[in-house]
Amino acid sequence: MRAAIIGATGYGGAELVRILHSHPKCEVVSVHSSSQSGIEYKNSYMHTQDRTPFVLESIDAYEIAKKADIVFMATPAGISSKLTPEMVDAGLKVIDLSGDLRIKNLQDYEKWYKKAAAPKSVVEEAVYGLSEWSKESVRTAKVVANPGCYPTATLLGIVPLVNKDLIKLSTLIIDAKSAVSGAGRSPSEVTHFPEMNDNFRIYKVNQHQHIPEIEQMLTSWSEEKTPISFNTHLVPMTRGIMATMYAQLKNAENSESIHDLYNEIYEDSPFVRIRPLGTFPSTKEVYGSNFCDIGLSYDERTNRVIVVSVIDNLMKGAAGQAVQNLNIMMGIEETTGLDFIPVYP
Amino acid sequence: MRAAIIGATGYGGAELVRILHSHPKCEVVSVHSSSQSGIEYKNSYMHTQDRTPFVLESIDAYEIAKKADIVFMATPAGISSKLTPEMVDAGLKVIDLSGDLRIKNLQDYEKWYKKAAAPKSVVEEAVYGLSEWSKESVRTAKVVANPGCYPTATLLGIVPLVNKDLIKLSTLIIDAKSAVSGAGRSPSEVTHFPEMNDNFRIYKVNQHQHIPEIEQMLTSWSEEKTPISFNTHLVPMTRGIMATMYAQLKNAENSESIHDLYNEIYEDSPFVRIRPLGTFPSTKEVYGSNFCDIGLSYDERTNRVIVVSVIDNLMKGAAGQAVQNLNIMMGIEETTGLDFIPVYP
Amino acid sequence: MRAAIIGATGYGGAELVRILHSHPKCEVVSVHSSSQSGIEYKNSYMHTQDRTPFVLESIDAYEIAKKADIVFMATPAGISSKLTPEMVDAGLKVIDLSGDLRIKNLQDYEKWYKKAAAPKSVVEEAVYGLSEWSKESVRTAKVVANPGCYPTATLLGIVPLVNKDLIKLSTLIIDAKSAVSGAGRSPSEVTHFPEMNDNFRIYKVNQHQHIPEIEQMLTSWSEEKTPISFNTHLVPMTRGIMATMYAQLKNAENSESIHDLYNEIYEDSPFVRIRPLGTFPSTKEVYGSNFCDIGLSYDERTNRVIVVSVIDNLMKGAAGQAVQNLNIMMGIEETTGLDFIPVYP
Amino acid sequence: MRAAIIGATGYGGAELVRILHSHPKCEVVSVHSSSQSGIEYKNSYMHTQDRTPFVLESIDAYEIAKKADIVFMATPAGISSKLTPEMVDAGLKVIDLSGDLRIKNLQDYEKWYKKAAAPKSVVEEAVYGLSEWSKESVRTAKVVANPGCYPTATLLGIVPLVNKDLIKLSTLIIDAKSAVSGAGRSPSEVTHFPEMNDNFRIYKVNQHQHIPEIEQMLTSWSEEKTPISFNTHLVPMTRGIMATMYAQLKNAENSESIHDLYNEIYEDSPFVRIRPLGTFPSTKEVYGSNFCDIGLSYDERTNRVIVVSVIDNLMKGAAGQAVQNLNIMMGIEETTGLDFIPVYP
Structure with a gap:
């Protein structure tokens, strides 16, 4: 599986970079940022020096679809509602870490988020990906709304x-x-x-x-x-x-x-x-x-x-569960690339 | 007012030392510890160097009563229940920061604290000193049970x-x-x-x-x-x-x-x-x-x-409220020696 | 002594407010901010609620001089160099907590601070106020350059x-x-x-x-x-x-x-x-x-x-030493209003 | 490779457990503690629940040698000096995370550590394992003195x-x-x-x-x-x-x-x-x-x-470098099982 990460300069995106670096079945092919394209990724996160060759790219669904099979949306509220329809059109699967596709009642979304809701069709297509309780529907999903932390x-x-x-x-x-x-x-x-x-x-x-x-x-x-x-x-x-x-x-x-x-x-x-x-x-x-x-x-x-x-x-509450959902979508063992013992102390 | 502090090596005791250092109407005349008598107080708390001349003394109610009018008990559970009767006998007023005198139902004390309760008479004499709600009874109290944090x-x-x-x-x-x-x-x-x-x-x-x-x-x-x-x-x-x-x-x-x-x-x-x-x-x-x-x-x-x-x-939850109760007992302005602006940030 | 605080919304200014609140010989008569005048001080620092009646005022040396004897400049680099000459002209004493008046060699100031230096005459008049080593010159100073932390x-x-x-x-x-x-x-x-x-x-x-x-x-x-x-x-x-x-x-x-x-x-x-x-x-x-x-x-x-x-x-490295210098300038005991035992733990 | 960990209840030992859990070429076969043998490992470290089947065992070199090829000594100073000779005798390789085998001059060890030094022969055999600078000697070592943090x-x-x-x-x-x-x-x-x-x-x-x-x-x-x-x-x-x-x-x-x-x-x-x-x-x-x-x-x-x-x-300063040395001793890629991106933030 080849993945692109949108919003890679946020903490959720950085955690995806960290996890997928050692995931045996999914490779990150590009990282994207609306505001910092052209900049080396390590400039945002020096802790990735020598391990991430990435340069941040701008966001173009059809360009992304040429190289990737799936996109992770690690963006603030209000972005995925606009971008996900394009990604789906371009043939990409989407795992959205933001809140944009989680609320089925669009008025509720707009009331609590104070932003315009995503198109009804996309919200309806999105499967709420609480992995332990939604395994069957995640397995066949094209769009996953990854739960909030x-x-x-x-x-x-x-x-x-x-x-x-x-x-x-x-x-x-x-x-x-x-x-x-x-x-x-x-x-x-x-x-x-x-x-x-x-x-x-x-x-x-x-x-x-x-x-x-x-x-x-x-x-x-x-x-x-x-x-x-x-x-x-x-x-x-x-x-x-x-x-x-x-x-x-x-x-x-x-x-x-x-x-x-x-x-x-x-x-x-x-x-x-x-x-x-x-x-x-x-x-x-x-x-x-x-x-x-x-x-x-x-x-x-x-x-x-x-x-x-x-x-x-940032893990089970965001990037970790997103990768768990990816594993389920890929039909592989759900612990793949995630079987860390916690860092303690 | 002359005060003695029992249990001065704990945090509640140290906070009493800090506050009373600049209290205009109450002087600390001695500090006491059951286990460290004879040791200079600054050895326990280097932050008090050059400001506290104290040497820790052992605990003897009649000796204390020769120099002090009131004792603060800043001791772990199970100590005040034994010492307070002696202090009262020696003519001292007591403000007890521990939980020993707060619970009027002695069975409840023994059930939750898993220790022997104080004598019924002392517990009954003790006024629960939630300053804002018990001002009248604190004013005339001989023994105050200072509330828990x-x-x-x-x-x-x-x-x-x-x-x-x-x-x-x-x-x-x-x-x-x-x-x-x-x-x-x-x-x-x-x-x-x-x-x-x-x-x-x-x-x-x-x-x-x-x-x-x-x-x-x-x-x-x-x-x-x-x-x-x-x-x-x-x-x-x-x-x-x-x-x-x-x-x-x-x-x-x-x-x-x-x-x-x-x-x-x-x-x-x-x-x-x-x-x-x-x-x-x-x-x-x-x-x-x-x-x-x-x-x-x-x-x-x-x-x-x-x-x-x-x-x-340590302040309103312990030593600060104890001094507030002291002020009320002394009939002086309850903010005396306590009118600090918080340390921020 | 009546004092005004310029830059009261910074940490140095807030610490001056805290200390002077319980200083027996110096009263804060006004607090000033170039960007937030007209706003209640507690809106910047809720920890001062009910203890500071202040509304932030704009900065006008001659208005300040009508009410105050001394100003504390608790401003970022580059402000005091401009304001202090006006304050001095208006007859005010100045204690400057910023770095603007400390460096006698104006080229050095400009090289390290990358800002225009204060006028030579003001810098020359300013006494470097490391209290323990400059007591004599602070005593008679009109302008004190309070040392860096x-x-x-x-x-x-x-x-x-x-x-x-x-x-x-x-x-x-x-x-x-x-x-x-x-x-x-x-x-x-x-x-x-x-x-x-x-x-x-x-x-x-x-x-x-x-x-x-x-x-x-x-x-x-x-x-x-x-x-x-x-x-x-x-x-x-x-x-x-x-x-x-x-x-x-x-x-x-x-x-x-x-x-x-x-x-x-x-x-x-x-x-x-x-x-x-x-x-x-x-x-x-x-x-x-x-x-x-x-x-x-x-x-x-x-x-x-x-x-x-x-x-x-923020204390000996800024506001505390400033008040210590104030005490020396006033000819009173240098510990006045500063004799706190540290807050520990 | 099969490894035993002595001193598994300390932080260095716990970090070895964490790393080796996902090491593809080295399996932990037993964990040991002088004081807590018989106790489930998860009782010491709840963060390992469901991932470590271990019960702490007592320390017996010949028993260990039946199941393991190498032992990690993650013990306080003064233990390895006594145990390592036994481990070597039993045919085990040793990587010692303590300071006991690092100092070649035995008087220096005794002066600074205030403990009896290890036998001269063992200290002489031990290779100082600063991986980047000692790769050649580590490769063939039987005993590695893992550097201090x-x-x-x-x-x-x-x-x-x-x-x-x-x-x-x-x-x-x-x-x-x-x-x-x-x-x-x-x-x-x-x-x-x-x-x-x-x-x-x-x-x-x-x-x-x-x-x-x-x-x-x-x-x-x-x-x-x-x-x-x-x-x-x-x-x-x-x-x-x-x-x-x-x-x-x-x-x-x-x-x-x-x-x-x-x-x-x-x-x-x-x-x-x-x-x-x-x-x-x-x-x-x-x-x-x-x-x-x-x-x-x-x-x-x-x-x-x-x-x-x-x-x-705990990583490059202890357990991580120990595993890096293990990899070098095994003749495999030195990043095996260690190629984590740091956890940030």
């Missing part, structure tokens, strides 16, 4: 309970925490080191654009349709997301039975690791890897279950 | 809603995040720099010993008696706590009216700052100071209010 | 040896490390949290604009005039500078005699603390304070002395 | 100048900075998060045990035998070392010619990357990889060259 951590953690109809969905509260690389590479006052170091912030209270994505997907596993509380914080660290989730159970349960359920559901999912009962994952334990680690506990006092899910936001 | 952030943030009976208490979820200094000065694998740096952890899931403290105090403002969900995380930073709180309202409200309520309730509280509507505090904005900063928002979609409360865990 | 750490550490003619100045190597707040408040890719966190950089190799400042001052204590090696690194922390200095001795010495010399020289300097022999300071031990802590050792194997000097770059 | 960064950076006799060795000053993982996994007050975060320390001034290692190796490329100044600092980060090196040149040079020299010398070294002139590496640019990145500049003003060398202390 927060929705990936959230859904992998909570879908087993939703799918089995064990929780009252209206009581679901997701308190999420992200590393700062989730904010992208553009500097700002919020991400300025002296302001973010030794600091902990909450942001976009009740307004994060991943809310409609999570709600849409929950309804695909549940009859109940209800708004949920989802809030996000910035942690002074580079990589990692933790979603701490609380929900009331329909019937009293015990931790063991829920734990068994998770182990069973994810038995054949090589990237989901269920922690032994009584222990919980921390973000560093998945650093640089494609794992999603999950811990859970049932609290008798409150009849609530707590589920804790961690990922590396 | 998490309960301080939580209660200052949520009590206005509880007190006005606006929320369904059974829906209250408190997702709390703390800096690592909250774990004290003893090194451990969890707090080892390479393991904690660039990491985010959850700990003591559903088992934190501050749960009974919060529940006990909530019942003092509410008729409803119900277990609440309270969970705690470690943030890779040195100081600061954020409590993110979610609760369903009994009746639909709007953000403005709730915001007005908070402004009104804390109008005369110099250390509580309500953020302008639409903005939320981050922990660094109270670093090194005695402030508790609060932001809030009402979410129509879910009929939930979210309240965000931040403090410096 | 790196030169302060460097000179306080090495001048005793230079002054006593103990080292070969040509062998002096200063390897300096700074926290990121030294780069100011403007965000950039270098200071973007995900790039700076868990990272250590070297920058401006052999080209830092503090080189001519250090060399100029060394010649004021030494007959030898020689270029020195001075290099700077960025540490992933918010505050603090360490200068590690190496020099060959003219004659063999021992650590004890050098240590005695330092203790003697700084005996009456309340902000310089000499560490006990065998121990060395770390930056956190001066965090938020005006101290300069110094450790040293003589290495027989190489006949080199190593001197380690640490400061808080 | 600081000596690796230092020697790769400075040997080209020493080897070509361009610098006055007596003027060489190495100012080194390390991440905290270099201190190992045992918690201590120095590495306690609240004390190390936002802090910068100097330690072991003039007394670091890597001094004799560096001096010994320099004399293997130089006729000049002279003590050098080498000092070490702790940076608040998890991984990475920077060595900043200063030396006076024998003759005036220019940056270009020195830069050309480095490019030429390291032309065939896949893990050494010379930065373009005018740019310098930072530690994050080699994070998680086996690279050593080098930048340099000649300063006309002082006739000094400055060389800056960065590595990941």
Whole structure:
């Protein structure tokens, strides 16, 4: 498989370059940037010196289609909605890491993203690529909408309970925490080191654009349709997301039975690791890897279950899952090129 | 006022030394340690060199009472329960920064702390010193149980809603995040720099010993008696706590009216700052100071209010509030010696 | 004393606001910004909410002179060179925290700063305010050029040896490390949290604009005039500078005699603390304070002395020393309003 | 090749587990610990869950030799000196990551390490494995003394100048900075998060045990035998070392010619990357990889060259270089299993 990367100067694009460098079945043939074409890639990312021969190229779907079979769109919101139709026309498969093709209800997209939605036909064609739960449809997809970082951590953690109809969905509260690389590479006052170091912030209270994505997907596993509380914080660290989730159970349960359920559901999912009962994952334990680690506990006092899910936001939350989807599309072992042990400490 | 500090080699004790160094009305006359008596204080804390003449002394209530009027107990759980009766007998006032005198129900203390409780009479005499809400009783107290760091952030943030009976208490979820200094000065694998740096952890899931403290105090403002969900995380930073709180309202409200309520309730509280509507505090904005900063928002979609409360865990969460209580006991302006602008950035 | 602060939205200006808030003899009467006049100060710095009534004002020397006695210039390079003459004309005293008035040789200024120099008369009038070594001239100064952060750490550490003619100045190597707040408040890719966190950089190799400042001052204590090696690194922390200095001795010495010399020289300097022999300071031990802590050792194997000097770059390296100079100019105790114990941990 | 890892619960051992997990030609057959035998490996390192089937075993050379061809000693100082003779006797090859076999002069070892030296015969047999400079002798070695982290960064950076006799060795000053993982996994007050975060320390001034290692190796490329100044600092980060090196040149040079020299010398070294002139590496640019990145500049003003060398202390400074040496011993491509692009950001 030959791949092109659009938006290679962002963190998602750089992570694709890193992973695909050692992928045995997929070669990067070109990297693209709308603003920096003609510039050597290593000028953007000195850590790739001597390993990436790339010069950034401008974006022309038909030129790309001459050399590549698939494109990764690692672009900010509002770009893929315009470019993907051209890529598809040119005969390319597309894996879109942005949010542009995830929301099936175009009004919802426009309300939460405050941008014009992609054409209806493209959005309808796009398969939501939460690898563990959408394997069949990803396998044959031409366009994959790669899930957002927060929705990936959230859904992998909570879908087993939703799918089995064990929780009252209206009581679901997701308190999420992200590393700062989730904010992208553009500097700002919020991400300025002296302001973010030794600091902990909450942001976009009740307004994060991943809310409609999570709600849409929950309804695909549940009859109940209800708004949920989802809030996000910035942690002074580079990589990692933790979603701490609380929900009331329909019937009293015990931790063991829920734990068994998770182990069973994810038995054949090589990237989901269920922690032994009584222990919980921390973000560093998945650093640089494609794992999603999950811990859970049932609290008798409150009849609530707590589920804790961690990922590396740039890996399972972006580039890693994109390559996992690529592997599924190629019909090869889904761990190909991704079977790293996390970088610890 | 002449004060002695027991447990001066811990972080709470060191913070008392720092604050009282520039307090105009209270002088530290001695610092004490059970394990390091005879050693110069600066050997424990080189940052105090040339500013603290202290040599650590052993702990003898009657000797202390010869020089001091009041003792601060900045000791781990299980110490004050034994020492406070002696201190009171010797005629000393006590401000206890540990959890030993906070829980009125002795069985609850023993269940959550897994230690023997203090004598019933001492616990009953102790006034819970959440300064903003207990001013009258602190003023005349002989023994003050200084609130825990998490309960301080939580209660200052949520009590206005509880007190006005606006929320369904059974829906209250408190997702709390703390800096690592909250774990004290003893090194451990969890707090080892390479393991904690660039990491985010959850700990003591559903088992934190501050749960009974919060529940006990909530019942003092509410008729409803119900277990609440309270969970705690470690943030890779040195100081600061954020409590993110979610609760369903009994009746639909709007953000403005709730915001007005908070402004009104804390109008005369110099250390509580309500953020302008639409903005939320981050922990660094109270670093090194005695402030508790609060932001809030009402979410129509879910009929939930979210309240965000931040403090410096060593200041308003420990030594700062202890000195604030001292000021109240002395009948002087409660900001005396505490009117720092936070250290930012 | 009534003071105005120019450039109050930068970190140096914010630190002046913080310190002067609790200074008993100097009141801030106005804060100024060329770009944000008319805006409430708390909008720039929420940590000052409820403690600073200020609205940012534009900069007009004659208007300022109606209300203030002295101005602090906390401006980037190239501003004070233009504004200070006006301030002096308007009858104001000036303490300039920028580099504009420090370099007596105007060509050197223009070469290293790549900006037009201030008028010769103003530069000549300006007294270099390294408080411990320039007390007499600061006392009567109208214009003080407040030293740079790196030169302060460097000179306080090495001048005793230079002054006593103990080292070969040509062998002096200063390897300096700074926290990121030294780069100011403007965000950039270098200071973007995900790039700076868990990272250590070297920058401006052999080209830092503090080189001519250090060399100029060394010649004021030494007959030898020689270029020195001075290099700077960025540490992933918010505050603090360490200068590690190496020099060959003219004659063999021992650590004890050098240590005695330092203790003697700084005996009456309340902000310089000499560490006990065998121990060395770390930056956190001066965090938020005006101290300069110094450790040293003589290495027989190489006949080199190593001197380690640490400061808080925003305090002794900027605003703290500026206020110390203010105190000296006012003829009051130089620790007034500055006698903080460092914030530790 | 079948490998055993002794000391697998330390950071060096864990990094070997991580790398060898995806090494195509070397399989880990057992992991050993003197104190934790019988315990599942994932209990020490949850990040390896589901990827390491290992149970820690006790250390018995003859048992190990039944299953393995080579052992990695990732043990603290003082262990390998005792175990390596047994391993060699049992017919095993040894790559020792500790300092025990590096110092040829046994008195020097005992003086700097304050431990009993290994038997003379073993030390003599051990080949110092600085891969780029010792390839021939490593290829046929039975015992490899894997270089220390600081000596690796230092020697790769400075040997080209020493080897070509361009610098006055007596003027060489190495100012080194390390991440905290270099201190190992045992918690201590120095590495306690609240004390190390936002802090910068100097330690072991003039007394670091890597001094004799560096001096010994320099004399293997130089006729000049002279003590050098080498000092070490702790940076608040998890991984990475920077060595900043200063030396006076024998003759005036220019940056270009020195830069050309480095490019030429390291032309065939896949893990050494010379930065373009005018740019310098930072530690994050080699994070998680086996690279050593080098930048340099000649300063006309002082006739000094400055060389800056960065590595990941756990990779090129320990486990990565050990595997590189393994590859060389096996006669396969030296990048096998090591060709990672660094994890950035």
